[in-house]
Amino acid sequence: MSHSLTSTVAASATRTPALEIRGLGKSFPIGGLFSRESVRALYGVDLTINRGEIVALVGESGSGKSTLARCVARLEKPTCGAILIDGVDILKRDRFQASRAFRSQLQMVFQDPFGSLNPAHRIEHFLRRSLAIHGKGGGSAEETVRRLEELMTTVGLQADMLNSYPHELSGGQRQRVAIARALAVEPQVILADEPTSMLDVSVRIGVLNLMRKLRDEQGISMLYITHDLASARYLADRTAVMFAGELVEEGESLDLLANPAHPYTQLLVSAVPDPARAGSYDPVRRAELRQAVMASTTCAFDGDPNQACSAEEPVRHQVGDPENRHWVRCHLYRPWAGAAGHALAGEPTQSNRPASSAQEEASA
């Protein structure tokens, strides 16, 4: 898809998939040359990002977010699964590494705006190179210059900064250059791996607003990887939660973060101070919650983070209104425990358990 930087594309996300991840798995061999041991970093990941949609992938350190990003970016070879862009499985099309055609569909913005720009070159060099490699510079020298300036304006930078070196720019400005470099290629999907985590809090919001603008005005889809739930709520249409290499919950961001159903999501949410929720950050409650989760013997929280739910894998349960496309995979989930469906809510009593739940269970 090609889009002019000045054109305005419909703001609302369509339900047409831009990026589909199906059954993605990745194991890393460990223990040396003759070892057969491996660590499972990803398992059975299914995730769809529609056109003009931002999906946040959240999880704590080690949950597998970066491995997923690296597999999707073709920097790592998945053990199994499929990755489709516009319905075409790129793992089959680009057998060993990312092709130029693939790079023109999907671009990455990395965490470190300092490391991703070679200090020896002026900003103009990075953008001009992207335009040239992907043939997006236009026919004439004037057109290329116009395009360079347009890119700078789009990301909120002065055109005369094209002559600057990376060290002359602030972290936020450098991240904007990294985004401009990705935009130069006119990608359908941007994969942003913790793009604001190394930036000052004061400039983070500007970068998030820029990403929003690109979605709303150009219909670009984004996979936004972060451990910051507040920014996921602010930016992403939907949020998916990753725990020990598996997606355990997904839904519209506002609904999911207001009504977390998986104990892991509840732990993440409980760690975010929120003045809107009275007493939201209660360290005692959080400690109790973590203890309850860890004491459970029926799911991955039972001590071995690489172990799937002990006896059998949990299936997906719809949470609340189907319109919110909110689901959870957890044996502890009790649909009858109320709208929030909190996984750690106790067993239902005769009085709070709807007849329909009992019937559903009986007929299952």
Ligand SMILES: Nc1ncnc2c1ncn2[C@@H]1O[C@H](COP(=O)(O)OP(=O)(O)OP(=O)(O)O)[C@@H](O)[C@H]1O
């Ligand atoms: N090259 C590798 N070799 C062996 N194990 C790896 C390798 N890369 C990742 N892992 C393991 O895979 C799991 C997921 O790691 P990953 O870096 O994807 O997590 P993450 O959620 O991105 O964490 P962070 O936010 O700290 O980057 C971890 O247990 C990690 O130790």
